Amino acid sequence: MIDTRGLVKVFQDKKRGPIRAVDNVTFTCKAGQIYGLLGANGAGKTTTLRMLATILEPTDGTALICGHDIIDEPELVRRNVGFLSTATALYPRLTSQEMVEYFGRLNGLDETTLQKRRDDIFNRLGMNSFRDRRCDKLSTGMKQKTSIARTLIHDPQVMIFDEPTLGLDIMTARTIIDFIRECRQRGKTVIFSTHVMSEVEKLCDVIGIIQSGKLLAEGSLADLRDRHHQQDLEEIFVQVVSPYQTTEA
Amino acid sequence: MNLHAIGVVYRKELTEWLRDRRTLISSVLVPLLAFPLLISGIFALANVLVGKAQNEVPKVMIIDGSNSPQLVEDLNKSKEVTIVPYAPNWKDQISNKEIRAAVQVPQGFQAALIEGQSPVVQIYFYEGELKSSFGRDHLKKAIEDYRDSVVKNRLSAKDLPASILTPFEIKQENVAPPEKVSGAGVGGFIGYAVILLCLTGAMYPAIDLTAGEKERGTIETVLSSPVSRLDLVIGKYLLVFSASLVSAILSVTSMGTSFAILGHSHLMTNSEGAQSLNLNLGFVSVVAVFFMALPLACLFSAVLMTIASFAKTYKEAQSYLTPLTFLVVIPAIASIMPGVELTPKLALIPVLNTSLVCKEIITGTYHWGSIVMIFLSTCVYAAAALFLAVKMFQREEVLFRS
Numbered sequence: 001m002i003d004t005r006g007l008v009k010v011f012q013d014k015k016r017g018p019i020r021a022v023d024n025v026t027f028t029c030k031a032g033q034i035y036g037l038l039g040a041n042g043a044g045k046t047t048t049l050r051m052l053a054t055i056l057e058p059t060d061g062t063a064l065i066c067g068h069d070i071i072d073e074p075e076l077v078r079r080n081v082g083f084l085s086t087a088t089a090l091y092p093r094l095t096s097q098e099m100v101e102y103f104g105r106l107n108g109l110d111e112t113t114l115q116k117r118r119d120d121i122f123n124r125l126g127m128n129s130f131r132d133r134r135c136d137k138l139s140t141g142m143k144q145k146t147s148i149a150r151t152l153i154h155d156p157q158v159m160i161f162d163e164p165t166l167g168l169d170i171m172t173a174r175t176i177i178d179f180i181r182e183c184r185q186r187g188k189t190v191i192f193s194t195h196v197m198s199e200v201e202k203l204c205d206v207i208g209i210i211q212s213g214k215l216l217a218e219g220s221l222a223d224l225r226d227r228h229h230q231q232d233l234e235e236i237f238v239q240v241v242s243p244y245q246t247t248e249a
Numbered sequence: 250m251n252l253h254a255i256g257v258v259y260r261k262e263l264t265e266w267l268r269d270r271r272t273l274i275s276s277v278l279v280p281l282l283a284f285p286l287l288i289s290g291i292f293a294l295a296n297v298l299v300g301k302a303q304n305e306v307p308k309v310m311i312i313d314g315s316n317s318p319q320l321v322e323d324l325n326k327s328k329e330v331t332i333v334p335y336a337p338n339w340k341d342q343i344s345n346k347e348i349r350a351a352v353q354v355p356q357g358f359q360a361a362l363i364e365g366q367s368p369v370v371q372i373y374f375y376e377g378e379l380k381s382s383f384g385r386d387h388l389k390k391a392i393e394d395y396r397d398s399v400v401k402n403r404l405s406a407k408d409l410p411a412s413i414l415t416p417f418e419i420k421q422e423n424v425a426p427p428e429k430v431s432g433a434g435v436g437g438f439i440g441y442a443v444i445l446l447c448l449t450g451a452m453y454p455a456i457d458l459t460a461g462e463k464e465r466g467t468i469e470t471v472l473s474s475p476v477s478r479l480d481l482v483i484g485k486y487l488l489v490f491s492a493s494l495v496s497a498i499l500s501v502t503s504m505g506t507s508f509a510i511l512g513h514s515h516l517m518t519n520s521e522g523a524q525s526l527n528l529n530l531g532f533v534s535v536v537a538v539f540f541m542a543l544p545l546a547c548l549f550s551a552v553l554m555t556i557a558s559f560a561k562t563y564k565e566a567q568s569y570l571t572p573l574t575f576l577v578v579i580p581a582i583a584s585i586m587p588g589v590e591l592t593p594k595l596a597l598i599p600v601l602n603t604s605l606v607c608k609e610i611i612t613g614t615y616h617w618g619s620i621v622m623i624f625l626s627t628c629v630y631a632a633a634a635l636f637l638a639v640k641m642f643q644r645e646e647v648l649f650r651s
Contacts, residue, residue: 012646050469055469056645056649075475075477078474081473083469087466087469088466088467088473089469089470091265091465091467092465093269106258106471107474107475108253108475
């Protein structure tokens with residue numbers, strides 16, 4: 001379970017001064033649910049998710065992940081989180097298997113458990129044909145499968161996906177979407193950021209619309225349609241974010 | 250601090266390092282081959298060039314020697330020079346390397362000798378040109394031989410023995426041990442080379458493990474794992490330190506082997522000045538140089554990581570680290586300068602102190618007070634730099650600089 005409480009992140013910029021990238025964001029995501037964080041580029045999605053993954057520290061507020069505070073117990077939080085984004089690359093000189101094993105060991109798995117889990121995942125994702133191939137020699141699809149295996153090796157309860165399909169072809173994106181669905185079926189808590197409306201419509205149980213660091217609207221797709229008297233999610237999104245959009249010269 | 254996590258990070262970094270051609274070249278191949286190639290190359294080249302110049306019988310010209318037949322006859326008889334006919338453009342011929350030197354015998358030279366005057370014989374040559382210098386030397390020797398014969402004739406004419414000119418002999422003999430003699434010649438260079446290779450050995454791994462990781466996008470991947478940033482930095486640091494150490498070990502070993510082989514090769518026995526470079530690097534000296542390079546490798550690894558972690562890309566890190574190379578090279582070169590000796594003040598200046606103490610160690614001099622002070626002060630600098638590296642890795646604005 002993810003429980004965020006007034007998350008704030010302020011970055012200092014030499015030219016522009018303090019920038020409030022995330023501004024008092026509060027939401028809850030339960031086990032077996034997919035929470036979709038929908039926002040334009042620069043809305044604050046990545047910063048929010050990086051704070052939940054304890055890669056960045058909040059300026060104010062906090063969040064509990066599986067009961068662990070992201071500020072006080074960051075290492076325990078990371079043990080319960082699988083983080084995947086297009087920015088989480090693979091080590092080019094390690095093989096697919098070495099990559100997965102490295103993260104298993106960093107998560108403190110003993111060798112027996114590590115081998116068992118690794119073989120299970122490699123069989124499930126059909127990775128055995130390229131397990132000994134270096135990551136820099138893998139196709140995009142193989143790389144994504146390796147990244148998925150890397151996030152699953154420690155069997156985390158919470159999965160965080162930051163625009164995981166960005167720049168991927170249809171087939172590779174589909175693998176990711178199927179994997180996110182599978183996570184929900186396995187009872188994991190899933191938070192997922194995107195600006196692709198169709199992905200949100202297909203996947204999310206709860207949708208949060210974020211703009212200028214603020215969470216402006218939240219609810220299921222049906223709730224949002226009722227509230228905004230619109231069927232089309234894109235229209236709902238535009239209606240919600242328009243008053244908050246900043247125009248840059 | 251979690252030793253298991255540090256070990257996991259270190260092993261992974263080691264695997265990647267061993268598979269990276271670029272860092273392997275700088276940390277293994279260069280230190281291994283630099284000394285043999287540099288030393289044998291320089292000596293072989295010098296041997297070939299000097300030998301060729303020495304073996305040549307230089308062409309020389311006599312200017313105005315017409316009324317000094319005796320000297321001209323002696324020069325013509327000399328097997329060390331070949332006399333060519335006089336030409337008015339003799340200066341151009343020397344400049345164009347057509348002849349190596351020319352000697353001007355003044356008008357009435359022989360008559361002046363008979364009258365007991367001291368006429369001046371002028372030799373012309375091409376300064377800085379090796380073959381011309383040899384030509385000048387051969388010519389000078391032939392003229393000196395003639396002068397000695399004149400002196401001998403004068404003494405015998407007055408019925409005086411030749412020993413009257415040399416009432417006593419002067420002999421000189423080296424009493425310093427061979428390692429001190431050779432160390433004084435190349436000791437500074439060895440320290441300089443080891444220091445430079447320690448730095449270059451650590452440079453590429455330091456960039457690859459920090460800026461390289463940011464550029465490839467793997468930094469976010471590893472930061473999302475439970476490993477603490479302290480353990481991550483220490484694991485990475487140990488790999489950079491290992492690379493620097495490997496460079497130091499390989500360079501010291503390669504240096505010792507190169508000099509040992511060279512000492513027994515024909516290159517050394519043939520060349521001039523071979524005696525002063527007849528190196529006797531003892532095992533103890535080699536171990537001591539390596540021991541002194543240890544804290545410096547610690548310092549370099551930490552400083553390189555601190556600076557490189559600030560960069561966003563490999564190229565940016567390289568541009569940051571280039572000035573650092575100069576900062577290291579300048580004190581290292583300063584230690585080679587004649588007259589720069591180890592003093593308590595200089596013993597606190599990093600790099601320069603190690604370079605100077607290595608110079609002393611190579612000559613077999615062990616000032617234990619200075620050695621301890623240099624070792625400890627460099628350790629303190631290294632610890633401070635490592636502390637900075639850890640702090641840098643904990644700063645979000647450094648890790649996610651945009």
